[in-house]
Amino acid sequence: DTGVSQNPRHKITKRGQNVTFRCDPISEHNRLYWYRQTLGQGPEFLTYFQNEAQLEKSRLLSDRFSAERPKGSFSTLEIQRTEQGDSAMYLCASSLVKGSSGNTIYFGEGSWLTVV
Amino acid sequence: QKEVEQNSGPLSVPEGAIASLNCTYSDRGSQSFFWYRQYSGKSPELIMFIYSNGDKEDGRFTAQLNKASQYVSLLIRDSQPSDSATYLCAVTATTDSWGTLQFGAGTQVVVTP
Numbered sequence: 001d002t003g004v005s006q007n008p009r010h011k012i013t014k015r016g017q018n019v020t021f022r023c024d025p026i027s028e029h030n031r032l033y034w035y036r037q038t039l040g041q042g043p044e045f046l047t048y049f050q051n052e053a054q055l056e057k058s059r060l061l062s063d064r065f066s067a068e069r070p071k072g073s074f075s076t077l078e079i080q081r082t083e084q085g086d087s088a089m090y091l092c093a094s095s096l097v098k099g100s101s102g103n104t105i106y107f108g109e110g111s112w113l114t115v116v
Numbered sequence: 117q118k119e120v121e122q123n124s125g126p127l128s129v130p131e132g133a134i135a136s137l138n139c140t141y142s143d144r145g146s147q148s149f150f151w152y153r154q155y156s157g158k159s160p161e162l163i164m165f166i167y168s169n170g171d172k173e174d175g176r177f178t179a180q181l182n183k184a185s186q187y188v189s190l191l192i193r194d195s196q197p198s199d200s201a202t203y204l205c206a207v208t209a210t211t212d213s214w215g216t217l218q219f220g221a222g223t224q225v226v227v228t229p
Contacts, residue, residue, distance in 0.1 A: 033216065042120075042204050042219030043160065056216060091159055103148065103208070105217060107159040 004108030006092050012114045013082055020078045021111045025094030032075050034067055035091040043091055082115045120207050122220035129227050135192040137223050139205030148208040149188045153201045160204055195227045
């Protein structure tokens with residue numbers, strides 16, 4: 001399967017613990033995005049990378065959140081000192097941006113986080 | 117504040133009928149528009165994208181874009197029970213035309229046999 005891969009798919013953690021999610025994008029894609037989605041809402045943009053450079057971060061991304069894409073391939077999203085409000089589905093997506101050909105973004109299956 | 121707005125529904129549609137979904141957006145400079153389908157507990161799945169004013173058809177789906185009125189719509193013809201899902205409208209932010217998507221909250225569609 002050559003789609004966007006995320007793991008773990010489900011994570012239950014105690015408040016105050018740190019969690020890390022991993023995303024493997026579609027292999028030739030140069031852009032990688034992180035979104036967060038809560039029940040009844042559309043996905044909210046968190047951050048994105050072009051290759052290894054983090055080009056934009058939402059103001060939703062507090063200091064407790066950090067994302068990396070060290071070699072321009074896979075990415076990790078770490079949440080430190082988790083809070084109950086962090087409970088959500090964390091979606092990774094990727095796309096290939098090439099010239100002016102547009103940008104179609106494909107999502108992975110998501111990682112569900114429950115903070116208890 | 118950029119916004120993408122959709123009616124939350126649920127939109128109840130008899131099997132075989134046409135489902136019509138609407139989306140309005142506030143950023144007049146937005147250039148790319150997408151429709152995603154999301155089944156309960158699953159991630160969004162791309163259905164269609166449209167960049168130019170007018171209609172774009174793909175199988176049973178037709179996207180319609182009117183930039184002057186700042187709305188984009190999706191028609192689903194011959195609706196099937198498998199079309200029951202939440203449909204998300206997404207718009208690119210103009211800070212980066214080929215960049216991040218801003219999503220509406222989605223319209224829930226229920227196709228009844």
